[in-house]
Amino acid sequence: MGSINAVVDLRHQNGVAVVAMDNAPVNALGIALRTGLMRAMDQLRGDPAVKAIVLCGTARAFSGGADITEFGKPPQDPNLRQVIAAVEDMPVPVVAAIQGVALGGGLELALGCHARVAWGTARLGLPEVKLGLLPGAGGTQRLPRVVGLEKALSMIVTGNPIGAKEAADCGLVDAVLDGAYPDAAVAWAQTLTERRRVRDRDDALTSAREDPGLINSMAAPLLKASGAAAPRACVEAVRGAVDLPFEEGLANERRLFEQLVTGDESRAQRHAFFAEREAQKAVLPSGTQPRPVARAAVVGAGTMGGGIAMCFANAGIPVTVIETEQAALDRGMARIAELYGISAKRGSITPAQAEERRGRIQGQLGLDGARDADIVVEAVFEDMGVKKQVFAELDRLAKPGAVLATNTSYLDIDEIAGATSRPGDVLGTHFFSPANVMKLLEIVRGRQTSPEVIATAADLGKKLSKVGVVVGNCFGFVGNRMLARRSDAAERLLLDGASPAEVDAALTAFGFRMGPFAMADLAGLDIGMRIRRAFGKRAPVSDALCDAGRYGQKTGSGFYVYEGRNATPDPEVDRIIAAESEKLGITRHPVGADEITERLIYPMINEGARILEEGIAARPGDIDAIWLHGYNWPVWRGGPMFYADLVGLPRIRDRLQDFHAATGDKALRPAPLLSKLADAGQGFAGQDFGARAA
Numbered sequence: 001m002g003s004i005n006a007v008v009d010l011r012h013q014n015g016v017a018v019v020a021m022d023n024a025p026v027n028a029l030g031i032a033l034r035t036g037l038m039r040a041m042d043q044l045r046g047d048p049a050v051k052a053i054v055l056c057g058t059a060r061a062f063s064g065g066a067d068i069t070e071f072g073k074p075p076q077d078p079n080l081r082q083v084i085a086a087v088e089d090m091p092v093p094v095v096a097a098i099q100g101v102a103l104g105g106g107l108e109l110a111l112g113c114h115a116r117v118a119w120g121t122a123r124l125g126l127p128e129v130k131l132g133l134l135p136g137a138g139g140t141q142r143l144p145r146v147v148g149l150e151k152a153l154s155m156i157v158t159g160n161p162i163g164a165k166e167a168a169d170c171g172l173v174d175a176v177l178d179g180a181y182p183d184a185a186v187a188w189a190q191t192l193t194e195r196r197r198v199r200d201r202d203d204a205l206t207s208a209r210e211d212p213g214l215i216n217s218m219a220a221p222l223l224k225a226s227g228a229a230a231p232r233a234c235v236e237a238v239r240g241a242v243d244l245p246f247e248e249g250l251a252n253e254r255r256l257f258e259q260l261v262t263g264d265e266s267r268a269q270r271h272a273f274f275a276e277r278e279a280q281k282a283v284l285p286s287g288t289q290p291r292p293v294a295r296a297a298v299v300g301a302g303t304m305g306g307g308i309a310m311c312f313a314n315a316g317i318p319v320t321v322i323e324t325e326q327a328a329l330d331r332g333m334a335r336i337a338e339l340y341g342i343s344a345k346r347g348s349i350t351p352a353q354a355e356e357r358r359g360r361i362q363g364q365l366g367l368d369g370a371r372d373a374d375i376v377v378e379a380v381f382e383d384m385g386v387k388k389q390v391f392a393e394l395d396r397l398a399k400p401g402a403v404l405a406t407n408t409s410y411l412d413i414d415e416i417a418g419a420t421s422r423p424g425d426v427l428g429t430h431f432f433s434p435a436n437v438m439k440l441l442e443i444v445r446g447r448q449t450s451p452e453v454i455a456t457a458a459d460l461g462k463k464l465s466k467v468g469v470v471v472g473n474c475f476g477f478v479g480n481r482m483l484a485r486r487s488d489a490a491e492r493l494l495l496d497g498a499s500p501a502e503v504d505a506a507l508t509a510f511g512f513r514m515g516p517f518a519m520a521d522l523a524g525l526d527i528g529m530r531i532r533r534a535f536g537k538r539a540p541v542s543d544a545l546c547d548a549g550r551y552g553q554k555t556g557s558g559f560y561v562y563e564g565r566n567a568t569p570d571p572e573v574d575r576i577i578a579a580e581s582e583k584l585g586i587t588r589h590p591v592g593a594d595e596i597t598e599r600l601i602y603p604m605i606n607e608g609a610r611i612l613e614e615g616i617a618a619r620p621g622d623i624d625a626i627w628l629h630g631y632n633w634p635v636w637r638g639g640p641m642f643y644a645d646l647v648g649l650p651r652i653r654d655r656l657q658d659f660h661a662a663t664g665d666k667a668l669r670p671a672p673l674l675s676k677l678a679d680a681g682q683g684f685a686g687q688d689f690g691a692r693a694a
């Protein structure tokens, strides 16, 4: 409890007033914090004993920005712009002392101060664009006046934060301090002789004002490849800093912010932010504790095994990679070393970090290497027989209490667990390729998996910097099960008359980086074919292409022909498709882009509804998080289940009925849950599915 209110404290130290914000967890600038800051400024204004003010936060956060949960609710005064104006107008210098994060409105508050000092681990940024917004409390007007146009544009349009050193180099902070927090800032503030408002620092914008084309040339590379509105609005707001007087620039920024905050894209991105965090909270009996994981083993040194081992090593967990043959082990270890070398060369980690991480990975022949591990992740190829053999042996060798995880995309976890005498310790960990890069981790709960083991995997997911989402055991789990519906739809669209390029174009226009056929060509058509064969399934066009030796990019042709990575449509593919349509007695006809999109996306949503009905996913947001982090779903569309609510479930149900009638495909019949919610005029959001999955 602070002296001003519950979240703001004011104390005096050698003529400096220290205003401390403490609104756990991240000092979001909600109404209580704003009110407290305003009161503190009122109290200090005109106090002759105060020579300077230090505004500080906690070790974790100076401030994580505006309180996102307040968006969309009736505004409450004082608003953040009023608080920042009050700080800026204080008659004595106000110094922002930044430890932890200063993000969004948090950095905008710091920019309202007359000086900024940071501790070495601070991260400063304006990430609003990642929420489909722009900095709406003066950030687009003040940041360019401090760091110049180019740096400001890059920070505002990408939303990526910078560290303390970079902030000092570009002038965003005036000093990097390393003493006690915030005392070192108090001492620093005592040496201040001037009080200069950021709004008055127009000199940084002189060259931009003399060259009207400059902002466009700087913005163009930042805007490429995004269909979202927010990055463009960010540029327009910054343009106001160049073209307009300060107050008008602020008003322009506000107008643009208001447009975004009420729009669907920002709603979608705010949903994505919270869904990602909620999805990582496994639904478990209260009090369930994870088991400690100090040492890991990964069985298999292939692409997946190596990538998974790197995840452990990157998180500081020593790991043994196990193979059956020396040559395979050598290849795997060499590949790991190569990948770390590439990261060091690119500068994403230092050479010393690369060496340290590589040093945490040791190779060993034989499953004996798993004896000491607290968790063993099996990543051998997708063959039930082989996996069961590995688990039977792990059962014999692994220490009691070790978590036994299988990395599989679609195999039955219960059957694998059945090969052991300890099914409670077995679960699935579905990593996505490349495992050391992709954020998604599906944590697959078997029938007998103990809550403690799920908690261990969920906790581990966080340590490995993954978005770990607990899902139930079924063919393809959540992500691939829904993807299969999209793949079926894509095949059927070809047979009905669409071309691969038309189908791909519909999905890229929707916001995916790649369409299904370009993706299949990249991954290799033979992979899908092998899986289909194992389960007695067919995909007429893909199978015919494989029969013709067209496996995708690696063979120079698949759905397209390739020169390097450049894809061109191929009349031969059109002939193959037409022949398959004829065999099936399908009359081909042109299919419009909107219909293509609906036929690709709605069957996935339908499958999502079944997944919720069956308790395979606990919440609609979990499905969204999976698609956002594992399948490149465009974040400004929020995820498939959020998107479904936006479209409206009656429309989706009706279209599915049309598609079912036209194709006879049973999977396209609207799921009972979808129909029920559509009839009731409801959406997926806010429905309680959690208890069923617990």
Ligand code: CAA
Residues within 6 Å of the ligand: 025, 026, 028, 064, 065, 066, 067, 068, 069, 080, 101, 103, 104, 105, 106, 108, 127, 128, 131, 133, 134, 135, 136, 137, 274, 277, 278
């Ligand atoms: N508002 C409300 N809640 C927030 C929040 C915010 N700005 N930032 C974080 N939280 C909440 C999270 O939802 C989470 O809540 P639960 O524990 O209930 O799940 C909790 O704080 C901790 O967050 P994380 O789990 O993300 O913790 P972290 O340490 O991994 O990351 C962080 C901390 C870097 C601040 C990260 O939370 C983050 O990036 N937050 C968003 C920052 C942001 O976008 N700020 C701009 C807001 S918009 C704005 O400011 C508009 C404007 O111009 C006025």
